[in-house]
Amino acid sequence: MHSPHLSLRHYxxxxxxxxxxxxxxLWGWQGRLELEIEGRGACVSSGRLAVIAPGDRHDFWSSAGSRCFVVDGPEDHAGLAPLAGRVVDTAPSTLHLLRFLAAQGAEGGLPQPAAAALLLATVTAHGSAAPTATRRAIDWAALDLWLDARLGEPLSVAQMALQVCLSPSQFAARCVEETGWAPMAYLRQRRLQQARRLRAQGWQVQQIAERCGYRSPSALTAALRRADAAR
Incomplete structure (x- = not known):
C-alpha cells in the first residue's frame, strides 16, 4: 500500500x-498550472483541486511558475473515485489547513504521513461533503481583449482554448453553446468587427488587412462584402 506523501512543489x-x-x-497555492488529464484540458489556480487517478496520463506546465500542494497516494481510495480526472473547488476546511501548512512549512510540523492524511480526510470526509465540481465560466470579455490584440496573427482553436483553461474540444463545444459560433467563425467575427471599427476611423485598407489578419486588401474587401450581404 502506497503511504500518502505531502509536498509543496514548484511547476x-x-x-x-x-x-x-x-x-x-494537486491544490493550487500560487500562480496558475495548466493541466491535461487523459486528453482533457484543465487549469489549477489558487483555491482549486485537481484529482488524478492511478494510470491516467497527464501533463502540466506553467509559463510564469506555479506552486501547488501535492499529495501522492494512495493507490486505491473509494472516496476519491468520484473526483478522478476533475478540477473542483477546494473545501473551506481544506483551505484553512493549507494556510496552516504554508505558514509552518509544507508539513506544518506534523509527521509526514499525518499531514497528508489530514488533507485527504478533508476531501473525502462525510462523502457528500466533498467539494462539488463546477463548470468553469468562460470570461468572453477577457478572451475578446486577448484576441483583438492578436488579430493579425494566425490564431488556432488550441490557442484560444488555452486562454480559458479548456481543451480544444471542450472550448469548441462551449463556444457553439454560448455564442452560436464555432471557434474559427467566432474569430472571423472578431476580425470583421475590428475591421469595421478601423474603417470608420479612417484607416487605409492595407493597414486594416494587416492589423486584422487578412492576407490582402482584396481579401478584406471580399470578407466585408460577404458579411454585409448575409445581414
Missing part, C-alpha cells in the same frame, strides 16, 4: 506526459 515547463500507480492530488 514550470512541461516534463512530458506521464502517469502514476497512485492517486495524485
Amino acid at each position: 514550470g515547463p512541461s516534463p512530458g506526459s506521464h502517469s502514476h500507480d497512485h492517486y495524485q492530488l
Whole structure:
C-alpha cells in the first residue's frame, strides 16, 4: 500500500506526459498550472483541486511558475473515485489547513504521513461533503481583449482554448453553446468587427488587412462584402 506523501512543489515547463500507480492530488497555492488529464484540458489556480487517478496520463506546465500542494497516494481510495480526472473547488476546511501548512512549512510540523492524511480526510470526509465540481465560466470579455490584440496573427482553436483553461474540444463545444459560433467563425467575427471599427476611423485598407489578419486588401474587401450581404 502506497503511504500518502505531502509536498509543496514548484511547476514550470512541461516534463512530458506521464502517469502514476497512485492517486495524485494537486491544490493550487500560487500562480496558475495548466493541466491535461487523459486528453482533457484543465487549469489549477489558487483555491482549486485537481484529482488524478492511478494510470491516467497527464501533463502540466506553467509559463510564469506555479506552486501547488501535492499529495501522492494512495493507490486505491473509494472516496476519491468520484473526483478522478476533475478540477473542483477546494473545501473551506481544506483551505484553512493549507494556510496552516504554508505558514509552518509544507508539513506544518506534523509527521509526514499525518499531514497528508489530514488533507485527504478533508476531501473525502462525510462523502457528500466533498467539494462539488463546477463548470468553469468562460470570461468572453477577457478572451475578446486577448484576441483583438492578436488579430493579425494566425490564431488556432488550441490557442484560444488555452486562454480559458479548456481543451480544444471542450472550448469548441462551449463556444457553439454560448455564442452560436464555432471557434474559427467566432474569430472571423472578431476580425470583421475590428475591421469595421478601423474603417470608420479612417484607416487605409492595407493597414486594416494587416492589423486584422487578412492576407490582402482584396481579401478584406471580399470578407466585408460577404458579411454585409448575409445581414
